[in-house]
Amino acid sequence: MVExxxxxxxxxxxxxxxxxxxxxxxxxxxxxxxxxxxLCWPRMDSPTIFAALLDPAxxxxxxxxxxxxxxxxxxxxxxxxxxxxxxxxATEGSAEVIDFMPFSEVRRGADRCLIxxxxxxxxxxxFRMRCVPRFDYAREVPVCEPAAGGVTFTGRELxxxxxxxVAIEAGKGEASAFFALEKGEEAWFVLGNAESGCSEEExxxxxxxxxxxxxxxxxxxxxxxxxREQVARSALTLKLLTSAEHGSIAAxxxxxxxxxxxxxxxxxxxxxxxxxxxxxxxxxMRLGYREEAEAFRHWVSGRxxxxxxxxxFRVMYALDGSDIAEEVELPHLAGYGxxxxxxxxxxxxDQRQLDIFGELLDAAYLSNKYGTATSHxxxxxxxxxxxHVATHWREPDAGIWEMRAESREFLHSRLxxxxxLDRAVRLARKRSLPAPVVEWASERDRIAEDIWANFRHPxxxxxxxxxxxxxxxxxxxxxxxxxFVSATDPVWLTTLDAIRDDLSDDGMIKRYRMPDGLxxxxxAFSTCSFWYVECLARAGQLAEAQLVMEKSLSHANHxxxxxxxxxxxxxxxxxxxxxxxxxxxxxxxxFLDRQLDRSKEQTWQP
Numbered sequence: 001m002v003e004x005x006x007x008x009x010x011x012x013x014x015x016x017x018x019x020x021x022x023x024x025x026x027x028x029x030x031x032x033x034x035x036x037x038x039l040c041w042p043r044m045d046s047p048t049i050f051a052a053l054l055d056p057a058x059x060x061x062x063x064x065x066x067x068x069x070x071x072x073x074x075x076x077x078x079x080x081x082x083x084x085x086x087x088x089x090a091t092e093g094s095a096e097v098i099d100f101m102p103f104s105e106v107r108r109g110a111d112r113c114l115i116x117x118x119x120x121x122x123x124x125x126x127f128r129m130r131c132v133p134r135f136d137y138a139r140e141v142p143v144c145e146p147a148a149g150g151v152t153f154t155g156r157e158l159x160x161x162x163x164x165x166v167a168i169e170a171g172k173g174e175a176s177a178f179f180a181l182e183k184g185e186e187a188w189f190v191l192g193n194a195e196s197g198c199s200e201e202e203x204x205x206x207x208x209x210x211x212x213x214x215x216x217x218x219x220x221x222x223x224x225x226x227x228r229e230q231v232a233r234s235a236l237t238l239k240l241l242t243s244a245e246h247g248s249i250a251a252x253x254x255x256x257x258x259x260x261x262x263x264x265x266x267x268x269x270x271x272x273x274x275x276x277x278x279x280x281x282x283x284x285m286r287l288g289y290r291e292e293a294e295a296f297r298h299w300v301s302g303r304x305x306x307x308x309x310x311x312x313f314r315v316m317y318a319l320d321g322s323d324i325a326e327e328v329e330l331p332h333l334a335g336y337g338x339x340x341x342x343x344x345x346x347x348x349x350d351q352r353q354l355d356i357f358g359e360l361l362d363a364a365y366l367s368n369k370y371g372t373a374t375s376h377x378x379x380x381x382x383x384x385x386x387x388h389v390a391t392h393w394r395e396p397d398a399g400i401w402e403m404r405a406e407s408r409e410f411l412h413s414r415l416x417x418x419x420x421l422d423r424a425v426r427l428a429r430k431r432s433l434p435a436p437v438v439e440w441a442s443e444r445d446r447i448a449e450d451i452w453a454n455f456r457h458p459x460x461x462x463x464x465x466x467x468x469x470x471x472x473x474x475x476x477x478x479x480x481x482x483x484f485v486s487a488t489d490p491v492w493l494t495t496l497d498a499i500r501d502d503l504s505d506d507g508m509i510k511r512y513r514m515p516d517g518l519x520x521x522x523x524a525f526s527t528c529s530f531w532y533v534e535c536l537a538r539a540g541q542l543a544e545a546q547l548v549m550e551k552s553l554s555h556a557n558h559x560x561x562x563x564x565x566x567x568x569x570x571x572x573x574x575x576x577x578x579x580x581x582x583x584x585x586x587x588x589x590x591f592l593d594r595q596l597d598r599s600k601e602q603t604w605q606p
Contacts, residue, residue: 016557016572019084023101024244027253036062045270049133055334060134066095067126081214093123103213113192120181129177141173151175163190222288225593233560234582247295248272248319252575258339259522259574269575271316271324278362279583285370297367304381351398358416365423386424390443393417405517409467411455412475418447462495472498473512477531487538507548523565523573530584537592
């Protein structure tokens with residue numbers, strides 16, 4: 001919970017205490033006490049200007065809150081939007097702050113900004129505002145100077161302007177204001193790149209247009225199932241993590257948030273993982289968002305075309321398609337809850353992860369099936385990838401979980417190599433595309449035979465994480481989802497039972513339990529819970545699937561957002577919000593809905 005700022009000048013806010021807003025260029029996290037304590041500017045993968053979430057004392061924040069004794073705060077989104085409303089309710093009065101960034105269709109480029117509308121909703125309410133930006137990951141204190149209508153924060157390479165409809169006082173590296181509003185009165189704050197000069201009427205109009213734009217986008221969803229509200233929130237969150245300029249989608253909005261309390265597993269997820277390709281295309285296609293699916297497919301195609309013969313195909317890329325920065329530590333940041341080191345960049349970019357080719361070819365297959373047919377050049381690139389997979393599928397790698405230990409022959413990597421060849425064969429036959437289909441099919445079958453022969457528990461017979469091993473791995477849940485094995489095959493059902501027995505804590509699924517080359521432990525992986533739900537549904541275990549689905553949904557925060565991982569107490573951990581978790585939830589919701597509907601049709605009696 002958020003601690004009272006009256007008793008603590010640097011309140012500790014939990015990961016789950018936040019909502020998120022954005023403009024398809026960047027995002028901001030806003031806590032339930034009205035503080036913006038994480039914002040990269042001007043883009044999602046730019047350095048932070050507010051990072052109090054990672055260092056409450058030195059990271060910087062933009063705080064606006066009423067001065068109300070014993071106020072209760074609540075937070076919600078305006079219906080079907082990414083416009084966030086924070087409310088305070090107290091005996092003496094009530095107030096609210098609406099936060100948003102103009103949707104990219106409304107404003108772009110030099111006019112990008114973050115807008116905060118403050119309003120008293122009952123009684124006369126006093127407010128405090130304190131804006132303390134710290135540029136370049138809190139390594140630079142900007143100069144704060146008065147300017148027309150507000151102040152300007154100026155650093156070596158960045159300048160940000162804060163304007164308001166109330167008086168602002170400039171201080172050393174920060175700005176503040178103290179003001180009072182009667183019921184129905186409003187104050188506006190605009191943080192951005194340039195002087196806006198907007199009147200209250202223009203700002204109100206911008207908010208109306210932004211709300212309408214988000215609601216128009218949300219209304220395009222074709223999902224009408226049992227979890228409509230949660231699916232809509234997941235879709236809106238995924239859209240926020242999307243780059244309007246490039247079509248890429250970030251794995252999460254943050255970096256450095258720990259996978260275990262006080263631990264060292266603190267990574268940077270402000271990049272696009274190729275692994276997410278098929279999940280992203282599938283989710284957007286299923287919900288009717290073909291434009292987003294096509295934009296992401298186009299971005300992925302650009303990465304393939306930019307990779308020459310013999311060059312390594314990256315596991316992840318920066319949002320603009322360039323190489324992600326090298327991994328470095330930020331020792332000056334205290335870390336979330338003391339979890340250090342805080343890292344930016346990602347060393348996993350140089351790992352060998354053979355599974356990415358399966359996700360890539362599955363995305364290409366889905367795009368061709370439901371969207372636009374691949375071009376001749378695109379097919380040429382696909383053939384090059386398939387040839388690479390056919391040559392290297394037997395080799396060890398770091399695996400889907402990016403193990404920072406010795407490479408192994410992981411079943412999931414072998415499975416996804418099978419997927420790469422299988423989807424290429426299907427695509428060639430479906431589109432009558434030129435290819436050595438017979439050779440590809442033969443190699444695909446050799447991979448399948450290898451999996452069945454060499455990746456089984458020696459006594460119990462279920463599938464295992466790696467060749468020669470005995471442990472299960474939550475990544476095995478992808479086997480029926482990728483149609484390698486029937487969801488009701490006896491060997492698979494035994495595997496599903498082993499995953500439940502070894503990795504599940506009442507539906508919270510750990511990725512694995514074996515040593516991975518890093519100290520400490522991690523939490524349960526939220527994505528895997530929804531993979532587990534879908535596997536149960538495919539196996540016909542609908543009652544358990546529905547129960548685990550509801551339990552998993554209870555781990556979303558107050559505004560429906562999922563983090564990467566969960567503690568044993570169900571507390572959110574890791575980077576936030578996590579795109580892959582929202583993608584996995586959409587897939588599970590879609591399939592479980594269909595199975596439940598079929599079950600009702602079969603049992604209904606006239």
